[in-house]
Amino acid sequence: xxxxxxxxxxxxxxxxxxxxxxxxxxxxxxxxxxxxxxxxxxxxxxxxxxxxxxxxxxxxxxxxxxxxxxxxxxxxxxxxxxxxxxxxxxxxxxxxxxxxxxxxxxxxxxxxx
Amino acid sequence: xxxxxxxxxxxxxxxxxxxxxxxxxxxxxxxxxxxxxxxxxxxxxxxxxxxxxxxxxxxxxxxxxxxxxxxxxxxxxxxxxxxxxxxxxxxxxxxxxxxxxxxxxxxxxx
Numbered sequence: 001x002x003x004x005x006x007x008x009x010x011x012x013x014x015x016x017x018x019x020x021x022x023x024x025x026x027x028x029x030x031x032x033x034x035x036x037x038x039x040x041x042x043x044x045x046x047x048x049x050x051x052x053x054x055x056x057x058x059x060x061x062x063x064x065x066x067x068x069x070x071x072x073x074x075x076x077x078x079x080x081x082x083x084x085x086x087x088x089x090x091x092x093x094x095x096x097x098x099x100x101x102x103x104x105x106x107x108x109x110x111x112x113x
Numbered sequence: 114x115x116x117x118x119x120x121x122x123x124x125x126x127x128x129x130x131x132x133x134x135x136x137x138x139x140x141x142x143x144x145x146x147x148x149x150x151x152x153x154x155x156x157x158x159x160x161x162x163x164x165x166x167x168x169x170x171x172x173x174x175x176x177x178x179x180x181x182x183x184x185x186x187x188x189x190x191x192x193x194x195x196x197x198x199x200x201x202x203x204x205x206x207x208x209x210x211x212x213x214x215x216x217x218x219x220x221x222x223x
Binding site: 031037042043045055088090092094096097098099100101102103104105106107109 | 155
């Protein structure tokens, strides 16, 4: 048990659907992250929230919309995705103002059809 | 050129062998991380180090700040060590943000 949970674990959606990914951490951390992992590519940072404020948006298309209602929860809202958005989406948390170890969730495997 | 480079990309070993995975980086860092990713996706942090050497069980991580190089060693390798090993760095003044290498796929055969 890593202390970071993600739901759903698998998601198949059409290009016109709207869905949300959820992440929850039980570690008392105050920074949370969304990463994208595509086949044969390094992990890519998408968004960083520190103390519930978005501190980084790594040139991510607007069809991905993050939300951090409190320090324990992080959402990634998805709409009108493209097939190339199919990937593993990982959430992580840590203490802010690092460097600190990051703790990862199990990921959501997203397939866009 | 990636800011974090790992070698080799793929590594196959026989059970019991001593394994080394290398990581080089080209930016100023405050820490270097070694992560392990098993099939299915979950990632676990193995080490975070900023100097010298750390050991945990059969795993040893070293870093040479002057040469901008780190190694991860696995002694007496076992099939359960089969996973992707990822090197990542926290840049100087980069907060907790990580920059990742491409990973090394390790397969240990019985």
